[in-house]
Amino acid sequence: MKINPNDATSDLSAQIAKAIRDAIVSGQLIVDERLPSESELSDQFEVSRSTVREALKRLAAQSLIRTQRGAFGGAFIKRISYEEAYGQQITTSTLLLSMNAVSFDVACEARFAMERACAPFAAQRRTADHLATMRAEIYRQAQPGLSDESWCASDVAFHRALVDAAQNPVMSYQLAGSVEAMQPLMNMITFTARNRETIIGLHTKIANHLDNKEAERVEETLVKLSDYTKTLAYDVIAAKQKQREG
Amino acid sequence: MKINPNDATSDLSAQIAKAIRDAIVSGQLIVDERLPSESELSDQFEVSRSTVREALKRLAAQSLIRTQRGAFGGAFIKRISYEEAYGQQITTSTLLLSMNAVSFDVACEARFAMERACAPFAAQRRTADHLATMRAEIYRQAQPGLSDESWCASDVAFHRALVDAAQNPVMSYQLAGSVEAMQPLMNMITFTARNRETIIGLHTKIANHLDNKEAERVEETLVKLSDYTKTLAYDVIAAKQKQREG
DNA sequence: AATTTTCATTTGTCATACAATTAAAAGTCT
DNA sequence: AGACTTTTAATTGTATGACAAATGAAAATT
Structure with missing residues (x-):
């Protein structure tokens, strides 16, 4: 999953959301699989944690992920009901x-x-x-x-x-x-x-x-x-x- | 539009998104109308700007709003195509x-x-x-x-x-x-x-x-x-x- | 063995700062 | 006066750092 930091046509958080969404829709990420933590994602995509969070909230709005707080928590691919x-x-x-x-x-x-x-x-x-x-x-x-x-x-x-x-x-x-x-x-x-x-x-x-x-x-x-x-x-x-x- | 800061069942950003979404669906907010700026919203809801932003990104993911940068920019109710x-x-x-x-x-x-x-x-x-x-x-x-x-x-x-x-x-x-x-x-x-x-x-x-x-x-x-x-x-x-x- | 406490991890929220963008307003030139 | 340029203020986008809250595992205690 890659993003283009210089793409002026869309926000970084939108690009990240799209990258993850595509991975879900194409089946690369399966139900109940855990995404990397917000810090790990911000390292991977080389953006701040806020940007990652905005991307994750976009996905949550589409019922694509659910999040859980605490140790061993994180963002999980959700089975849409x-x-x-x-x-x-x-x-x-x-x-x-x-x-x-x-x-x-x-x-x-x-x-x-x-x-x-x-x-x-x-x-x-x-x-x-x-x-x-x-x-x-x-x-x-x-x-x-x-x-x-x-x-x-x-x-x-x-x-x-x-x-x-x-x-x-x-x-x-x-x-x-x-x-x-x-x-x-x-x-x-x-x-x-x-x-x-x-x-x-x-x-x-x-x-x-x-x-x-x-x-x-x-x-x-x-x-x-x-x-x-x-x-x-x-x-x-x-x-x-x-x-x-x- | 009000939110309950002590509702443990959902995040503040989710509550704010819901409040705005309900206002849009019920017709209280009409197409091309401008929402208050992020700072104004954070004052109104008494939360930080980051929380407001997460709420707005949720709405953007559902094509309910579009945002525009710069002076006289902001979040506008979007006519979904x-x-x-x-x-x-x-x-x-x-x-x-x-x-x-x-x-x-x-x-x-x-x-x-x-x-x-x-x-x-x-x-x-x-x-x-x-x-x-x-x-x-x-x-x-x-x-x-x-x-x-x-x-x-x-x-x-x-x-x-x-x-x-x-x-x-x-x-x-x-x-x-x-x-x-x-x-x-x-x-x-x-x-x-x-x-x-x-x-x-x-x-x-x-x-x-x-x-x-x-x-x-x-x-x-x-x-x-x-x-x-x-x-x-x-x-x-x-x-x-x-x-x-x- | 059961219970309690501690601890590390992770998300949720806040505060602040600065960059990028943008349209209006002000200024300048012809 | 009108066309063009510059400045300015407002607003979103991004980054950083901090702390609170939750949570399950591991350690300690009974």
């Missing part, structure tokens, strides 16, 4: 959508397309637990006086159960970002009692079709749900437009 | 798969399921450019003496073109991880001339069906490709098993 990966994906996806002004349509299309991809597997593999979770969320959604925030949270929980029913952790991980990152966009919509009723109807259908292992029908219903959600968004945008003009 | 988001997703996905010993089947299933989700949109929206890229990669794949590495790289390029044809940047971003993270797993497979021929045949079909805007057929062919890829992986695993026993 699904939970951490979810978290990172959600943060990145959320910011990507909010900062780049991704249109509701584009985000909605991506989300429901990927959810539809889960349907065949979910229909095949769903357990009683998954169905119970979905029905419990539907029940919650039907409560009168539920705040928009709680409604959206329950909506996310329902869809996560659908995705998890496919029992493919990689898919669950990939979709976590899609579903959760939509929440801020969904929050812009005001869900009237009538809107909610329609959505609950579609949710119920999805649960029933999953129960009957009818994948195709689940997909059809997801398309309807996607279309209906888009319609609601259009109405919100139209109303805002009118308000601006009036 | 699709490219950076791709990069992060690929790093995380790759490590998630390699470190958690995700089976080839699970990864393959997730990847092709999500690719299939793109098919309807790709068939509708593909341009001449997308088709040209796909056919160019097919041509490259047919070259005799192509190394396994180059073959896999071309395979990735082909599938990226397919995903990009859907013209939904959010989907492209989500799928980048799926497709690229599979590469190390794919590299374990030795692609014989005969294997390649079969795959090229399926790739050609996909390109043709896309050309004809026949979404259903694209999906069918993707299923065949998925099944064939799984078969190849089984053979590799079986061969290794035999080697171990013999």
